[in-house]
Amino acid sequence: MSALNHTSVIFDLDGTLVDSEPNYFEAGRQLLAEHGITDFTWEDHETYVGISTQETLALWKERYGLTAPLPDLLAEKNRRYLDLARTSTRVFPEMRKFVERLYDAGVPMAVASGSSRPAIEAILAGTGLDTHLTTLVSADEVAHGKPAPDVFLAAAALLGAAPADCVVLEDAAPGALAARAAGMRCVAIPYVAAQADDPAFASAELLLRGGQEEFTAQAALDWLTG
Incomplete structure (x- = not known):
């Protein structure tokens, strides 16, 4: 996956990585x-x-x-x-595969969530995702939550990545807006199907209207490397 050499991936947690x-x-x-x-x-x-x-x-x-x-x-x-x-807390199966594939490829990853740090840590530990995801930012730790870009910019800083080299995975409109405001690409996977037409998602580089039912690890990797 040499095409991913300069790419970092930032995950929202709730509704994106896990069905919390x-x-x-x-x-x-x-x-x-x-x-x-x-x-x-x-x-x-x-x-x-x-x-x-x-x-x-x-x-x-x-x-x-x-x-x-x-x-x-x-x-x-x-x-x-x-x-x-x-x-x-249930991990979306294809998301787990995606995280594992990125980890094996050496892609820097972070979690940037509106949840508290104790909640983020509890979920990652309880699901085993903490083996692969160790860089975390909570909205409680920045000045403004989503749709402000603060959590994503903080995650990029921790990864030592330029915002333009980051791809955000998000399930909600405020997160898609935050990714755009941060100058990052966004893969939008709406948790609420009825919100797929929200104008905020129109800014996403990849919009999977079918949500998690449409998302696959292989398709996401193909998009990243394409």
Whole structure:
């Protein structure tokens, strides 16, 4: 794979590498129910896919009138999520193959996620992806979350890579916008099928409208080397 000699790959985590959204939904549903909001649905959750946990909770405080301090809500949701994530997070099979193929080829890789660092580390350790993915950036560690480019630029800096040499894999519109703002190429794999026509995805160099059902490790490698 000599064509990949100058390429670094940056992965979003939730909805891209792993199917963690059901865990985020359940953690959020439990949290809201404890505060008297009992009608939170999966469809409600889908509107927050791609937004950091902290930003989601800030929106919930406004939408649902939550009175608890944001740091308390964040700690509670993270605790609930981590309990679920450690035992029930599924890696998308073709994504695992893709990571392994890139690793074997010596391609620098990083994870840049809106999740907290403890959540990222718990998922990577629980799924075994930490064997191949050791460079991590959480949105909590930069000034602005997606759609700002901060997490991707920070990941590139850690890899010692120029943004123009980086390819981002993303499942959500804010992440696609962040990749564009960072000056990076983007492979968009929409987690929510109904969002495939979001204008944000139009900026992606490769858009797989069928999401993970369409993604294959070999096709992604062929695109990278093509």
